[in-house]
Amino acid sequence: MLIQERSRPGRRAPTQAPLQTPKLPDLPSHLCRTQRPALPEVSELEVMRHYTGLSQKNFSIDTHCYPLGSCTMKYNPRVCHALAMLPAFLSRHPLAPAEQGQGLLACLYELQEILKAVTGMDAVSLAPAAGAQGELAGVLMIRAYHRGRGESQRTEILIPDAAHGTNPASAAMAGFQVREIPTGPDGDVDLAALRSALGPKTAGIMLTNPSTLGVFERNIRAIAEAVHGAGGLLYYDGANLNGILGQVRPADMGFDIVHVNLHKTFATPHGGGGPGAGPVGVRAQLAPYLPVPLVERTADDGYRWLTESDRPQSIGRLTAFGGNIGILLRAYVYARLLGRQGLSRVAEFATLNANYLLARLRSAGFTLAYPTRRASHEFILTLKPEARAFGVSTADVAKRLLDYGYHAPTTYFPLLVPECLLIEPTETESKQTLDGLAEALIAIRRECVENPELLHNAPHHLPVSRLDEVHAARQLDLAWRPTVGEGSHG
Amino acid sequence: MLIQERSRPGRRAPTQAPLQTPKLPDLPSHLCRTQRPALPEVSELEVMRHYTGLSQKNFSIDTHCYPLGSCTMKYNPRVCHALAMLPAFLSRHPLAPAEQGQGLLACLYELQEILKAVTGMDAVSLAPAAGAQGELAGVLMIRAYHRGRGESQRTEILIPDAAHGTNPASAAMAGFQVREIPTGPDGDVDLAALRSALGPKTAGIMLTNPSTLGVFERNIRAIAEAVHGAGGLLYYDGANLNGILGQVRPADMGFDIVHVNLHKTFATPHGGGGPGAGPVGVRAQLAPYLPVPLVERTADDGYRWLTESDRPQSIGRLTAFGGNIGILLRAYVYARLLGRQGLSRVAEFATLNANYLLARLRSAGFTLAYPTRRASHEFILTLKPEARAFGVSTADVAKRLLDYGYHAPTTYFPLLVPECLLIEPTETESKQTLDGLAEALIAIRRECVENPELLHNAPHHLPVSRLDEVHAARQLDLAWRPTVGEGSHG
Amino acid sequence: MPFIPHTPEEIIEMLATIGVSSIEELFDEIPAELRLKGLAGVPEALSELEVTQLMQARARADQPLINFIGAGAYEHHIPAVVWQLASRGEFYSAYTPYQAEASQGTLQVLYEFQSMMVALTGLDAANASLYDGASALAEAVLMAVRANRQTRSDQILIPRALHPAYRRVVRTLTEPQGIELIEIPYDRKTGQTQVEALAATGIEECAAVVINQPNFFGVLEEVDALTDWAHAHQALVIAVVNPLSLALLKPPGEWGNRGADIACGEAQPLGMPLSSGGPYAGFMCCKLGHVRQLPGRIAGRTIDRAGRSGFTLTLQAREQHIRRGKATSNICTNQGLMVTAATIYLALLGAEGLARVAAACCANTSLLAERLSAIPGVGPCFTGPCFHERVLHLPVAVPVVLETLAAEGILGGFDLNPDYPELGAAILVCATELRTPEEIERYAQCLQAILASQS
């Protein structure tokens, strides 16, 4: 039932608003509404029960193993939440003077420094609100850089076919043409194809490493040399930073720009869709172009914001204020809790977990997309053999896994591997949980043989059975509307 | 699975404790333990998932209608929790000076005043930690009062048979003999029996009004006169105050002492068993005996604690410090939110809800225990007819109601009504919820006829089916124990 | 090992199952010369206690001032229920609802949120959020250019009386796609953007006209006339609105003869703390005909195999993970948890509650403006009707006044001079429902004293 359907005209949660009906302001009547908006009229208890009940219908990290590849669904430490929600941080206005924000700015400045250390970059801006906005900031910097050197003919961005959809979308938003580069049979970029695509139009390349294929791009030095040789820049999509944290740095691989998804590698919550944060780091020659605002340490050991007037070459501002500050605070707390060694351990155990799960599934008969390769922090199974033999789809397996109490891995991505499952257990899952997940997948594989119908109709134990996405798109129902008479008692 | 069973030797949530193993203190070895206690060794994520999962197995106000008679399970406003958890309140040491607690003491003092207003009493102590401790404090004051007047022969407390078990238990703890008074056929105390029980040994009477039979004791003035006439005192068990809040005051009925269950009438949470708070109020002549500490307003408009030295006649101290302060703060916030009119409305709508539900169930054929009486804020059904005709028990009906998504009413209490259900919807439930509850009970009554087996084996849709209480009491299993070898790696 | 559950025995077992002898070996595909030896530059780990003490100390340094600034971020009372519910792990630690059946909680919240935004704006459809109000406007501009089939113009008329930061963000995000922003001046007397000023551009047709209601100065625009002018010039109308104001003001869907085509704005006033600027949430609504150009996630109602109603992400063919370079936007992660908070906030308040909050803000700001205007040299800059913000001119330069007020614990307003030098010494002030008469009086007395000492 929708909260709107629980509504009864005249019912309210009246302690929430000012008790006295204040004198209605003297607004010109032709600018005012004549009907009250159809918002729910419910009591506080109804709100509490309704949303408590809805929450219980969700899978989440706090309730389920959530091995969603490329999304790094690790534990979100609760102390990060508690400390980011300290009242002084919550109630500070974005336009308050920096003097009344030295505590906050110290955290942000130090986070910039920590991100420099883990990426190897020379300068960092925390402004982007998520990974995709970090990407956009990155390609805008590529654009600004080439224009700054009078090379505005560089209008092409190269992107491997394995890349996340945000990469080409971001490049397009920045006004670039996208050229797709194929992947070789072992999961590395097809170097020859890359080389032949390079040229005077090349602005740069966007790469994820480890790639979304769950393998480390071994030719990264050669790629960097080739792209740099052609006058292009290398952009590092940091979505997979969790797999190499403290092991190898994007800058050392030859990247010029990087974004970091704090809501992946730095364990900030994903909140059922966001907010995230996607700080960007760059080498020195790109630093002038970083999006504003940035935090600077002042001569007297204080901190201040740098804005447009301080940074005339900046690509500009991405959101009205400084980005998702509350998320940045959570990431900062996380980094301080883990510290130098703890951050390096992240990649070690994320990689251990992925390779362990891979080994268990391989020995149970599952087919790996890149069987000759080491897994990074994630890996890909292809269910093509099962699909052919038993008529089950990856979606069927994914839905059935929900019945076993595990969130499904990423399905049908990357696009180039047919019937694929991209599995990322993350470092915070225990061996017992991985064993349970492996056994569930093995049991489902047995069900493929014995009872494929069971899979076609899965899930069976969730609040709803398989939802009809085609119906959703054909018979668009995007908002509840009051039946006549409702929402008009005002 | 128990948290202990998730344990693996050597696993820890290490950010929670000091990181450096501090130098072990220099304690005499014969006073130290040789084996580590068998506490769980789990990660923070495991703790999060384990207890999140357990919580989801509970019915609670925030998830279900919980019409548990005599328990007043109303909505617990969340702002009460938020404000009682303000860091300054949480971190104050109980032995900190009153100067560093004027904010807190102001709240407590005003709560004392509010409780005086709603009970009509002359003085209030907030010390008792729950209703039963309030009762004990009350009967100890009765004892002190009679002793103070040289009447220590008054060793008997009269208690109606409908009373809650804590009443006789509290009287016994205070060293009194309990004399049970029968109830008349219409739910009022048997006046003749009461009169004949009164005498020189009478110390007082403990009464709940409205009684636990869900009716208002109409002869309360006559009872008060009789008891006072015999030299006894009247104790008001405030568990049912929700039914008369702002409508009639215990003092006006003739009571000398009252306790208030803040975790019922003042909407503080019950927390799966507590904590509660059971302030006691008394008439002026009993004020010197109130338990310590109390809050006093000082000449300079400040506040201070009154303790043993200020109150030499006090019955004494009930807990080490001042009782359940955090709960008192929640009750204070609740009282301020509702205010004068809001508090009176509580009883009005609690009574409306009970009488409406009664009317619906009566017209559906259920049998009322006191059919000639108005319901107070709760009422009693007896399932004796259904039990006889179809072989179902009250427990069967209660368990089946859980399947319908409603917590069961109180069962088998009061003891004098056979196969009874004591139903208290409270004022915060909506008409829609009451209609749903009525329809569920009506449907179950139909099931009694059509399919009594369904009831015998209920519940069917809960995490466990009917639990064996006899097995629990015979094969005592009160604590998990490590199998040999566990819990000894220290 | 913080947050890593592996015991030494388990690590050995796992390595054996993999068939390697050390974790190090798992990184053997990384060229050896690139391998890092430790994260120098990152401090050593702290315990939870230590990091708590650190952050508490930092928070103590940032004790809040009494806030009289709005300017795009508004301090409202947030009922305790909002974040106690939104912080529940099942909302907080879920991902984007890719597996609909395992995410009905989040999906239904999104659907309810969309329904509420539709109710407030009077349009047909809403998305499930964008990053913030400013980037939402930028997306709306890009959307309008795509959606406007009546003209091939890339020109957008954008009022100077729109938040300067919004104008900057729109520039950052639309300039690479060759969109031309034409700034429309405001009337120096009323503070309004007038139809005459639109006409004065001499433009025959354009892709869209941005209308900001209330505008950055808190002044109410004549939205009907502006909307009709735009439609007469083949332009789509993009409404930029404060959702709280829509409790009282005419919804964009009813502006002019045909209503605005797109409405967007900042949802922060609906239950989100100020938090120095974020996370907030942008929202966007549109007419049904434009829904396939709407950026961002959209939840839809559908049915399951048993015919029961349920929710799923829909119209994904607009999105980057399907359409890649041709998507309506690159946005992926949005501001989901903020939307959860906004939904709970709106459910608690209802239309009546929201109207009361809005009215209380109006009344408080009026009181503030009156009280301050009683001080010699201080007075309103504009004559147009206002919602809950006001522009006041001061008799002396603004920065020193605001600094002195800050030292007194008062955040006295937003200095308009850097962005609007034509206004001279002027501040934008706001008093939400949180501000008490005593605080307003305190502000007035401080300001009076400061001005007296300045002259």
Next chain:
Amino acid sequence: MPFIPHTPEEIIEMLATIGVSSIEELFDEIPAELRLKGLAGVPEALSELEVTQLMQARARADQPLINFIGAGAYEHHIPAVVWQLASRGEFYSAYTPYQAEASQGTLQVLYEFQSMMVALTGLDAANASLYDGASALAEAVLMAVRANRQTRSDQILIPRALHPAYRRVVRTLTEPQGIELIEIPYDRKTGQTQVEALAATGIEECAAVVINQPNFFGVLEEVDALTDWAHAHQALVIAVVNPLSLALLKPPGEWGNRGADIACGEAQPLGMPLSSGGPYAGFMCCKLGHVRQLPGRIAGRTIDRAGRSGFTLTLQAREQHIRRGKATSNICTNQGLMVTAATIYLALLGAEGLARVAAACCANTSLLAERLSAIPGVGPCFTGPCFHERVLHLPVAVPVVLETLAAEGILGGFDLNPDYPELGAAILVCATELRTPEEIERYAQCLQAILASQS
């Protein structure tokens, strides 16, 4: 109507169903002369915003001092997880688990808690909490008198080195049942309760001996000898212990030759905030043979109809709702939510974490005592080994010292003089793992300055 969901139409419908014309009529059984006309004396309602501002202002008045007091309530770090989980509505707003099938969450938590207390104390069974440590001790005394079948004595030996408030509470709650408390002095040199002092009572047999480890002075008792003496005199042994200390100290179940019979104490150090004294939680454990005399709720493991394991309240025949006047106690509502917090706390910390916290407290208190004892005139009162509290004598009267320290933001210790005049000017201090070396140094310097100015 705050928290009341009824609409005007619904009220009319409901009254019609009942067959009355007004709510007032529903109260017609109450004698008219008793009916109240409005709650004079209760203030008018406030909005959530107003009450929030009120409480925030009151909290501001109570800004905490740097705390060097223990004395029965200890300031420890509480991991953020603890209360974020315990505050979940399903725990927070449930009742006592009377319907076991609908309360498996709460019941399993209780069972886990009991298991943890059994692990810490080395006894066989535990209850699901009592109000606090002091009332738990009173209940233990009553229990011991019931449980001791070897003697009919009503005498209890209780150390003077036990918390004075505990002794008062025990007196309040046991005196009505005719129990005689005999106070055992402590040794003025070591601060310990010595077997000789027990013997010196001349008592042949008694119901129970109370042994407090560590005692109120923070001093460790020779628990083995005391236990054996008690058992030799037909007495049961009641251990009063700080559960944190049991991470390091010998569990009561192993004291002497036969172990203590009952252990009780205050669970506050396990994840409960100081909160000016409550809510905390008393715990109680005992040997299996005494379990039917144990007061309070007990959760037990059992099976359901399908043979699956599940949990239920058990041994209810001990309780007031069954046994009424003959129950083991009158307790009904206990401290369930606090137990939930304690269980989560112990699960997070584990044996190793708990030992680290305990060791850090010991180390910090040692540092504090050493540093303060370096000040002329200040020094330890006792020579016995200590856990995490110390008694220090001062060269001047205590109250003025503590007041001056408080003015400096320091809560300097508990003044022992009113309860133990024989100690002269003496304070009980404690430095938990929260206290930093800087804070300890700051205390020392303030104290030094105060004493210098006093002399």
